[in-house]
Amino acid sequence: MADRTRQEDAGPETEARIRESFARQGLMAHLGARITHVAPGRVHIALPSRPEVTQQHGYFHAGATSAIADSAGGYAAYTLFPENTEVLTVEYKINLLAPAVGDHIEAVGTVLKSGRTLTVCQLEVFGLQDDRRKLIANGQQTLIRVNSPAP
């Protein structure tokens, strides 16, 4: 894995597989999230600020923050999986470190450990405003690889 994560490029097939899966996540489209970066073992997902993703004080809701963090980690794991496999989230834990404010937020999922069955990812979410980029949430996620059902 070390060698693959040093590459900048996940390969066109992997990237296509991920973007196709992402496009089928109704929640991501409904929130307005989009994939902004795909590399081996790392995926970024951005979410613009708008009233539909807020909590009661007008900040990004922890549920929105978590949703893009969970997807970023899941797809980061998926970049290292062979074809005909699927990824499922087993569990994750996230600390909300600061009010989630900004023009948009960006979740970064990074594979810490890629095993045959289980993968562990680091989850980070940043708030971005003008030139500033601030860590607003940090987490850790466990994922499981399963074989795709035969078509």
Added chain:
Amino acid sequence: MADRTRQEDAGPETEARIRESFARQGLMAHLGARITHVAPGRVHIALPSRPEVTQQHGYFHAGATSAIADSAGGYAAYTLFPENTEVLTVEYKINLLAPAVGDHIEAVGTVLKSGRTLTVCQLEVFGLQDDRRKLIANGQQTLIRVNSPAP
């Protein structure tokens, strides 16, 4: 707390305060979630199935499951707080135990420990279909009480 949680009713003022705060959570309305039960130290939030809340296999997205779990826990904590205070999620951890399927899902937030500064809640999410109710996610959440800014 033990005595208060044995009550069935959170009191009209507490319930009004919670419903008003919930109505200001843009994300909850955007997802289609609604509060279905408020009691001292316990809040339920339901989310109907529809394409806007799914992941790539058509199940409820872990982000949607988590979002209503986080809000249910936050409001459960809030039922035990005095006026002029606010609740913020410090962190939570959630295990996705089974595919999140059903006509709707329901999150149940329950206060485990209510302290002066920190509150710890149990988070459960059930998938409901016809007469069946199945545990699909289980978690634990830490919240902090902060004073509201003066008006």
Added chain:
Amino acid sequence: MADRTRQEDAGPETEARIRESFARQGLMAHLGARITHVAPGRVHIALPSRPEVTQQHGYFHAGATSAIADSAGGYAAYTLFPENTEVLTVEYKINLLAPAVGDHIEAVGTVLKSGRTLTVCQLEVFGLQDDRRKLIANGQQTLIRVNSPAP
């Protein structure tokens, strides 16, 4: 599983397998921990108070609390496993709810969900003093089942 956990008795073979494994955990003996209850999907481990298990204020160290909680959950999972399998902790999360004081503490591991590969347990730790039993820690744990190496 529901039926098995309603039984009071894990069966003599399962209980022997667990007590034998526990006896090989050098840390448990070194801390002074002992298994106090084995049932299908549930194991209790007790740890008496003594200076060797404290933190800087004389309470039980979170590491001691966690160690018996982790073992209790692991063996709770193991009660439901077939022969020639092993259990490994994937991860756990624990909230320290109150100062860990008492004549002894007792960890209770309970299986929430038993799958083919992964098992999820609830972890509870109580402080016991005279007739009082107080919840001092609460957690959640993910475990994986692996086949034993051939002898």
Added chain:
Amino acid sequence: MADRTRQEDAGPETEARIRESFARQGLMAHLGARITHVAPGRVHIALPSRPEVTQQHGYFHAGATSAIADSAGGYAAYTLFPENTEVLTVEYKINLLAPAVGDHIEAVGTVLKSGRTLTVCQLEVFGLQDDRRKLIANGQQTLIRVNSPAP
């Protein structure tokens, strides 16, 4: 905090305060753990391999791994606290990434976010054997600052 963590040295008073507190943790001495590095926002604790800290397969027990990780994070937070304050672990989550083997293991606690009330730390544990250093556990911890009781 950024400036302080760039320093190499926590200051003699802070280091003395931490070593004195550590010396009062009965569990750390009983396990054979020692502090190996103190810097602002970062503390290392090492634990040599011996039968008293093992699980049933002879690896380091997750409870021992967690115990030094918890202490490393707690003292990392404490390096940034003013005098006459104490630190308590609110909760932590840890993934056991690989069998905990080696001549010794070393926990590294690093402050991610230092707030007035709450501090969040990253926890890493490495297995060391000869010249190799392998990440065997990774976690995240929340701590609270409390005022010391008047003497």
